[in-house]
Amino acid sequence: MILARMKSKGLVKKKYRIHKQTTAERVIIGVILALFGSFMLLPLIYIVNTAFKPMDELFIFPPRFFVINPTLKNFRDLAVIIPSSWVPFSRYVFNTVLVTAIGTTGHVILASAAAYAMEKLDFPGRKIMFSSVVLSLMFSTVVTAIPNYLIISKVKLIDTLASIYIPALQSSLGLYLMKQYIVTNVPDSLLESARIEGAGEWRIFFKVVMPIVKPAWLTLIIFIFPGLWNATGGVYIYSEQIKTLPVALLQIAAGGIARAGVSSAISLIMIIVPVIMFIITQSSIMETMATSGLKE
Amino acid sequence: MAKANTSIGMNTSMNNAGSGISSRTGSKPVHAVKRKLKYNIERAKKNKVAYSLVLPYYSLFFVFTLLPVAISIIYSFTYFNILEPPRWIGVQNYINLFLNDDVFIIALRNTLIYSLVTGPVSYIASFLFAWLINELGRRIRTALVLIFYTPSIGGNAYLVWKLLFSSDRYGYINSILMRLGIITEPIQWLTNVRYIMPIMIIVSLWMSISTAFLSFVAGLQSIDKSLLEQGSVDGVSNRWQELWFIILPTMRPMLMFGAVMSITGSFTVASISIELTGFPSIDYAGHTIVTHLMDYGSMRFEMGYASAIATTLFVLMVSVNKIVQKLLQKVGN
Incomplete structure (x- = not known):
């Protein structure tokens, strides 16, 4: 409290503040978030990609994650089945x-x-x-x-x-x-x-x-x-x-x-x-x- | 209570002030009775409005939440197959459940393993992610919140895991593992007893970053920065101390709320089990209390027995919640 009052009167030069992240901390946080973020995101991206895959790409072996020739065929098929x-x-x-x-x-x-x-x-x-x-x-x-x-x-x-x-x-x-x-x-x-x-x-x-x-x-x-x-x-x-x-x-x-x-x-x-x-x-x-x- | 109706509070205090004057004139008892009557009529009138506001919701809540719990508890002591009226059989259902029903014991064990992993892990992960993204810029924070939160509101989007864990060579995970040379032939992920529970846990963790997470993000955002500055003046020297001595105690109400959300969610796994591993799953490896409940309730129509399962689950969830609340009271103390 005293320190705070001294600070406010400009008696203390040193600035007390919230702990800022160091570069190392930033990198670690970035890596953790990227890792878990992709765990969360990849299945969703897979849904999007599969939705736009033509029939032959669905049966490619080995299966590919990303779509090569995106098509709206699946949506059209849906409209046909409906x-x-x-x-x-x-x-x-x-x-x-x-x-x-x-x-x-x-x-x-x-x-x-x-x-x-x-x-x-x-x-x-x-x-x-x-x-x-x-x-x-x-x-x-x-x-x-x-x-x-x-x-x-x-x-x-x-x-x-x-x-x-x-x-x-x-x-x-x-x-x-x-x-x-x-x-x-x-x-x-x-x-x-x-x-x-x-x-x-x-x-x-x-x-x-x-x-x-x-x-x-x-x-x-x-x-x-x-x-x-x-x-x-x-x-x-x-x-x-x-x-x-x-x-x-x-x-x-x-x-x-x-x-x-x-x-x-x-x-x-x-x-x-x-x-x-x-x-x-x-x-x-x-x-x-x-x-x-x-x-x- | 005091806060709840300041208008009445003010009225009465004004009346009391009036009574001070009238008591001096000597007609206190008559006035007091009159005033009390008037106050009560006023309060009743006010109550009528209050009830008109509260009852549309609460009567539905009573009929669809409280009453069912009561009915479930009562039926759990009966034999009831819907066709005949329920017959009182005391604690027989519970005796059968715990002593004669091996599948229930499997379901109970699975549920406990499952919720002991997913509950705490999703809870801690929710807090950790919220804490890690807290100091990022607004845009990137919003984007990350969306990424972490989306799987939980995606409805049946988790069915994508069925494609990923597909047991033939077209299954994406099998193909990666084969290409990396880790395995030589596809693994039957969803029908192999060894993998069913871990896969269920992975998929539900994927879906579990939900209400608690939002609560933590919002709670961390609203922490008063001056509190942290004060802490640094008082000798908090690193981020971990800051977390333990300042952030966690400030966040306690959110932590309690988040715990309730995580626990309740973790005990009710059913659709993931049914959709991914089938119903019933191989050797009951994905069988949980809820799928057991569905088996007896909506297939065999043994409502009394199913009610005993539901009541057991109810007691389990509420008591775990209460215990965890007690533990969380101690955080940062």
Whole structure:
């Protein structure tokens, strides 16, 4: 402390600062990151390359990693295979887009409203409600798969798209992250002045809280999106006309090595959407994750 | 609680101020009762709004998360095959599970080996990568975050490993090893008991740099630089000391959150096992608690028994989480 004060008065010439990296350290860090970065990246590059490989290159021996003569044939093949299924392909796309849109929008609104109430309003039961949400982060949904099936069939949601998006609405990670973000970013004074002006809590939630927590709802969307986008409906859906895009694509991809190119084209299509969304929203996500800490 | 409703807090304190005056005039009891009534009505009204905000979410959460846990625990003490109503059989399911079901013991052992490796490794790797990229420039940091994070949001992109580990000569890894002269004939990667578990671990590590990693990156970015300067004044002399004495304690909430994410993820491996090694895998080498659960739940419809498996997994995950939370409290102390 004394040193700091002396420094601020210019009494101490030596500059105290954060430890800068030495050149050796930089090289080591660079090597480590390059090594593990390529472990992460190479399979993805392999997908991209395979997706553009013509048939003869798929069967070259020894197999080549990179594509020599890139072609769009795999994507064209996909377009050829698609119309031969007896439900129009646009139907699968529509189903997945619908499920994803309802699921993400609903999740963001419901989880944000609940997070706002749990953090900023006083009502009996709010502590136990939040603790139960935190507890649920500690086990995954596979534990509840069987009772969930029984409940979904009890409420007559079997073989409906709602069986995919309704359970998604209550994802606990979303509520948790939203509440942590509200703690640090929504000042009580702002809510106070809104209340003095006579605004109701729902109005305050939509007009005051929601605009402030925009980075957090982008984060909620990013976390819930891949699950919905890749959702197959599993055991819940059996009618062909409400099956989703991943189901249709997986059926096509199931053709074995002969379809390796087409199946990579499919993987590329499925992966590209979440990745683009992440790139667009990453600064908001980082802002939200900065408040993600668990305090106990 | 105190923070939660400052408006009510202010109202009551103002009322109290009023009561100070009125008590001097001598009509205290009547006023006190009236005030309390008024306060409670106000609070109830406020609560009604609060419940209207919280219940749309929480009722779904109750129905699809809490209730299923309760149902699962109850069914685990019954014989239930969906066709007949459940029949109470006490702890028989658990006795069968731990004493008579050899496949479950294999699944339990596999799950423990698997999660003891992937959980800690992915957790430490997530932190290490976050720490290493922390001081890089913004652009390159963002690019690296994207590279490390993408496999976890890629849906079924992990199926590419099936091509890489393909057991014929066209499998990329076989071909490299053969060209390097390490092996002379292709290895049956995905059907050889020796390789199934290591491959599952590699693939899931590839996919495991996810939520915890983002939390660490963001946490490190938001560390107050003046804290590090202060540390250097106080005699922190190298990066490791800086990490242990300043960064880790500051990051503790993120470390706890990241641990929850890593542990929960590591215990629920199933789709990787099924897609890569088949279901059931050769000699159950890739069999996990979750695939065992799927076997009994969605194929044999022995719901009581499957519920006992689910409940075991639930207890396992929650208790490991709680223990690790306790341990993390000690970091940097």
